[in-house]
Amino acid sequence: MATSSNGVGEFLEDSLERVPAWLKATDENSDVILSTRARLARNLTRFPLLTVATTQNFAEIESFLSDKIKNANFKAKLVYIRLDQIDRADVELLFERRIITRDHLQSSTPRGVAVSAGEDVAVMVNEEDHVRMHTIEAGFSPEKAVERVFQIEEALAEDMSFSFHSRYGYMTCCPTNLGSGLRVSILVHLPGVVLAEQIEKALQAFYKMRYTIRGFYGEHSAPTGFFFQIANQSSLGRTEEEILNEIRETIPQLVKLERECRERIFTRQKEYLEDRVFKAYGNLSLSRIMSTEEAIENLSLVRLGVSMGIMKGNLNSLGQLLINVQPAHIQKRSGKALDVKTRDVSRAQFVQSVVKKAVALS
Amino acid sequence: MVCQARAAVLHITDIINGAPHEMHICEQCAQQKGFQDVLSNISVHQNPATAHRKKKQEAEEEARRCPNCGITLKAVKEKMRFGCVNDIDYFKDFVEGLLERIHGGVLQHVGRLPKTATEVVKKENMLLRLQREMDLAIKSEEFEKAAKLKKDIEALKGTTRKSTDKGA
Numbered sequence: 001m002a003t004s005s006n007g008v009g010e011f012l013e014d015s016l017e018r019v020p021a022w023l024k025a026t027d028e029n030s031d032v033i034l035s036t037r038a039r040l041a042r043n044l045t046r047f048p049l050l051t052v053a054t055t056q057n058f059a060e061i062e063s064f065l066s067d068k069i070k071n072a073n074f075k076a077k078l079v080y081i082r083l084d085q086i087d088r089a090d091v092e093l094l095f096e097r098r099i100i101t102r103d104h105l106q107s108s109t110p111r112g113v114a115v116s117a118g119e120d121v122a123v124m125v126n127e128e129d130h131v132r133m134h135t136i137e138a139g140f141s142p143e144k145a146v147e148r149v150f151q152i153e154e155a156l157a158e159d160m161s162f163s164f165h166s167r168y169g170y171m172t173c174c175p176t177n178l179g180s181g182l183r184v185s186i187l188v189h190l191p192g193v194v195l196a197e198q199i200e201k202a203l204q205a206f207y208k209m210r211y212t213i214r215g216f217y218g219e220h221s222a223p224t225g226f227f228f229q230i231a232n233q234s235s236l237g238r239t240e241e242e243i244l245n246e247i248r249e250t251i252p253q254l255v256k257l258e259r260e261c262r263e264r265i266f267t268r269q270k271e272y273l274e275d276r277v278f279k280a281y282g283n284l285s286l287s288r289i290m291s292t293e294e295a296i297e298n299l300s301l302v303r304l305g306v307s308m309g310i311m312k313g314n315l316n317s318l319g320q321l322l323i324n325v326q327p328a329h330i331q332k333r334s335g336k337a338l339d340v341k342t343r344d345v346s347r348a349q350f351v352q353s354v355v356k357k358a359v360a361l362s
Numbered sequence: 363m364v365c366q367a368r369a370a371v372l373h374i375t376d377i378i379n380g381a382p383h384e385m386h387i388c389e390q391c392a393q394q395k396g397f398q399d400v401l402s403n404i405s406v407h408q409n410p411a412t413a414h415r416k417k418k419q420e421a422e423e424e425a426r427r428c429p430n431c432g433i434t435l436k437a438v439k440e441k442m443r444f445g446c447v448n449d450i451d452y453f454k455d456f457v458e459g460l461l462e463r464i465h466g467g468v469l470q471h472v473g474r475l476p477k478t479a480t481e482v483v484k485k486e487n488m489l490l491r492l493q494r495e496m497d498l499a500i501k502s503e504e505f506e507k508a509a510k511l512k513k514d515i516e517a518l519k520g521t522t523r524k525s526t527d528k529g530a
Contacts, residue, residue: 052431052445150474162476163447166483168461169471171447175457176464180473210466236461237468239491242498 003070003078003114011079011115012090016324016333020097021118022136023319030139031307031315032255034187034227037098038145039134040153041172041181043163047130051173055109058126062110065125069114072155076121078114089337092328098136103127123152129172129181131156140255142184142247146240149182169236179236184243186251187216191226191304192261193254195273202257203228209250210234216296224293225300225322230254262308277305284355289341290348295325299351302359317358325351428452489518 022035043049047061066080083091083104095105099115104127111126123133133156135148163171169179177183193199203213210233215223230251232243265273280301283294290298299322306313323329330347331338338346423436433445435453444450450457461469472490475483492515499508 048431049444049446051441051443052433157477161478164476164479165447165450165471166480167470168450169473170476171444173443175442175444175460178461179465179471182473234465234467235473236465237470237472239473239494242494 001074001077003072003074003080005070005080005082007079008081008086011081011117012086012093015093015097016329018119019316019320020136020323021120022138023316023323024138025315025319026139029255031303032189032258033140033251034189034319035136035138036141036145037134037136037185037187038142038149039132039183039185040149041129041132041170041177041183042153042156043130043171043173045161045163049163049171049173050126050128050130058109058111061130062112062125065131066112066114068156068159069123069125072159074121074155075151076116076118078116078121078123080112080114082110082112084108084110089328089331093332096326096328097323100124101127101132121148121152123156128174129177140186140251142186142244146182146184146244150240176233177235179234179238180240180243182235182240182243183231184247185229185231186247188228188230188251188254188258189226189300189303190228190254190258191300192258192263192265194226195265195276196261198257198261202254206230206250209246225296226304227296227300262304266308273308274305274310277301277310278361281305281311281355281359281361284351286352287348289344290325290351291344292326292347295347295351296322299325302355306359311359311361313359317354321351321354321358324354426453485518485521489515492518 025031044061044064047053047064048057050058050061053061062082066082069078070080081094083094083100091100091105094100094113094115095102097119099119099122100113101124104111104113104124107126109126111124113125114123115121120136121134123131125131133149133152135145135152137145137148165171165178170177170181172178172181190199190202193202206213212231212233213223214229214231216225216227216229232247235243238246280298283290283298284302287294299318302311302313303315303318305311306315306318324333325347327343330343330350333350334343334346420436423439424434426435427433428445428449429452430448431445433449435456438444438449438453439456458469470490472487472494475487479487492511496508496511496515499505499511
């Protein structure tokens with residue numbers, strides 16, 4: 001299917017009403033595992049790595065790759081967006097929707113991203129490497145995410161040559177990405193483990209296995225709202241299948257731990273749990289001023305409440321709200337540039353209106 | 363550890379909500395995170411001989427430049443990034459230690475290959491993959507599968523030997 005630059009405006013405008021395909025809860029564990037992301041990093045032999053690239057190199061690489069991407073034989077239809085040519089506010093929107101990374105947002109060089117209508121496939125140009133492609137699946141679907149990202153890679157590889165070292169595999173700027181350049185990350189919600197004070201132990205287990213743990217926003221972020229992104233750090237010395245096997249074995253154990261912790265708190269500290277959940281609901285329903293962090297923390301608790309049957313609600317609506325409370329989204333909804341204070345007021349109003357419809361006290 | 367790549371020089375214990383949280387940070391991450399004051403206090407008390415050795419090492423690293431992309435070893439260490447594929451072999455002594463710390467285990471690519479990989483690389487990769495599969499099969503006591511994989515490995519090795527003989 002063809003990728004084009006047409007429809008960029010539409011794609012950005014429709015963002016507020018569009019639900020990413022990966023956000024839709026699909027199975028009984030979707031309350032703990034929100035999504036699975038698989039990413040590949042590749043560089044072209046014909047251009048210098050971005051570490052040493054000149055301004056002209058950046059422009060040449062962008063031009064070359066955007067052209068190839070537009071003509072590649074992808075299964076999904078992609079829209080190519082030139083990030084250095086759209087409003088900064090829209091670039092932030094793309095970051096908030098997990099279509100681009102923070103590094104890609106903060107850069108100012110010629111760069112772009114090709115993204116699918118469902119926002120579950122993205123190909124970034126001139127992020128840390130020449131090309132970084134990712135797929136996001138709803139729930140726990142590492143095999144599907146990995147299979148699809150390799151399909152993207154194969155479509156690109158038909159018309160370009162990737163830099164490769166005979167011993168250490170695919171060449172990447174960062175030594176952590178050598179080898180297969182594959183990173184699989186799982187977005188999990190662990191309020192039970194955190195409230196039961198088991199989180200340090202759980203994270204240590206993953207650190208030992210050479211996994212990185214990051215917060216909701218990805219790289220460099222703190223774990224707000226009990227959300228964690230767990231990803232394999234190493235992609236060298238193991239086959240893609242081995243990386244998958246390890247994830248398939250370890251993540252279900254984490255789900256089990258989360259369920260046990262929730263059950264324990266519900267049994268032994270019911271009033272404490274209910275108090276926190278209902279107070280969060282109260283905050284969301286009645287606040288006049290709300291920061292992004294506050295919104296996510298409170299939404300997280302209400303989400304827990306709904307998962308545990310303490311209140312009735314729609315997990316998908318709450319998930320969508322997690323995206324929509326972010327700064328660029330609130331701003332876009334208002335249709336004008338807002339300062340932080342005005343945004344916080346606007347956010348409080350918006351959250352109230354959605355929570356009224358999405359959650360009911362049982 | 364923050365970067366999980368370099369050795370820690372700073373060990374900090376923070377008290378958050380009454381509970382101790384330990385942080386182990388290397389020099390670079392410490393600088394990035396704004397611990398310069400703590401670091402500079404440490405350097406003041408550093409042995410002058412150590413400081414001199416360190417300065418000499420830094421000068422050497424600045425002089426070592428990859429002939430292909432021109433990046434210095436100093437820059438590679440500071441940024442934790444490569445300038446080109448040649449850096450891996452040119453700064454071999456540094457890179458091997460680094461990769462050991464980051465990846466541990468087998469320091470060899472055993473995953474999928476690009477179509478442009480040479481026949482030699484493809485065969486070696488296949489042998490490594492089959493070997494790993496066989497080891498895993500033995501570990502999980504799937505002995506029939508392991509036996510089949512062993513046959514596949516022998517067959518592949520045999521093919522390599524035959525083509526070598528032909529070339530001789």
